[in-house]
Amino acid sequence: MRFHLECRECSTPYLPQKVAICENCLAPLDVVYENVKIEKSELELREKNMWRYFELLPISSKKSIVNLGTGFTPLLKAEKISESLGVSLYLKNDTVNPTLSFKDRPAGVAVSKAVEFGDKAVCCVSTGNLAASVAAHASKAGIEAYVITPQNIEREKFTQIAAYSAHVIAVKGTYDDANRLAALASLELGWNVVNITSRPYYVEGSKTIAYEICEQLAWNVPDFVVVPCASGALLRSIHRGFKEFYEAGLIYSLPRLVGAQAAGCAPLVKAFYRGTTEIEPVKEPDTVAKSIAIGDPADGKYAIRSVLETDGCMEEADDREIVEAIRLLASKEGVFAEPAGGVTVAVTKKLVELGFIEKGSSVACCITGNGIKAQELVLEGFSPPVIEPDIKELARAVSGEVEELHAKS
């Protein structure tokens, strides 16, 4: 056996079965790997997707892998924003994953694991992105997908989920209401709700973001990595990823981790500023960043610990700052992010202004979801001139604008 499970609080070991919490203390379980050996030179020759890190993922047989080609997404230098902020800003562009969000990483692992468990159907509870990703992977695996979401997620996300032919159940209420229902489905009906029932495996997929950043910076790490937080699982997984590469001797330092939340749902930021890891849940999240609107973050305590351990911080951005950051990213760097991506850039800007991120630092922002999944925000106030297909009308429509356009002769 290459790996087993272990209780995060009391260290009780478990066989790598479909279990998520400790029988003794009910704390979450984590995957622990035994004797991992990875050589940089060998790794660099492998296929450019997340499955190049197979030894560090909790799948027993390569035959079980459900591969949509996720991962090894570009790490782009954001030249213009870097210059204006006085830092070296990199964008880990997970908007270009197969279903347009980072969730293809954890869903890829979870659905592969479901195949390994012999499941004929998978379920998930989701603010939209995970649902699309689980649906797509289930299609590829030839099994059924049941996704539970809050009723109010973006239309675009429903469109995407419907295209993959998943069974969608929309719940009246918040993400947490949907989560409680899904937890009951796992407990009472025995469903494999991948982010609940097989969560120890699921979360492992996200750490490949950390591995890729190391490789893409030629085995260096940035000074800061800024991560959007909902449940906190992504941030903790990224921390684990960097630690694993550090312990394997592949990198020589760890980045400082920053958790970014939307002000309308920022229980982690609030706890961080109160100086505690005890989270006060938010009953009714209120933000345009719907994908990260989780009021009762399951891994909140652990995400704050990761931030403290790496001398980082938690910070929030309000809806206006998030939309501004989305526009900045799209108009200056050619990357169209959904609010969860905007929030990392907005928080980075704020922390540079506050001096927490020193000028000259290198910063990697995780851009975890594609803007096409949340279109309303940028379409607000958008009304293009509508003209006859006539050259004079065209000239009139752009008159007084951009000289560059007329630079023909």
Next chain:
Amino acid sequence: MPKVKLYGHIARYSSPELTVASRNVRELLEDLCKLSGSRLGELILDSQGKLREFIRIYVNQTDIRYLAGLETELSSDDVVTIMPALAGG
């Protein structure tokens, strides 16, 4: 009388569904322990009588942290759900 439903490992120490004559959640937990033994109590409350981190209690559909916590009052047709805090997101 309020109905209680227990799920997952918590249900190991009790019958999964019972009816109790308790006036609030704290009293309900005490009554449960009297019925089902102290192991159940230890799983739910810490030595200071605080709700443990990985337990969630709902009165009908609402988390008691949004109500009056352990002091949340119960009426006769309430359904109380006690379950492990199963992570999602």
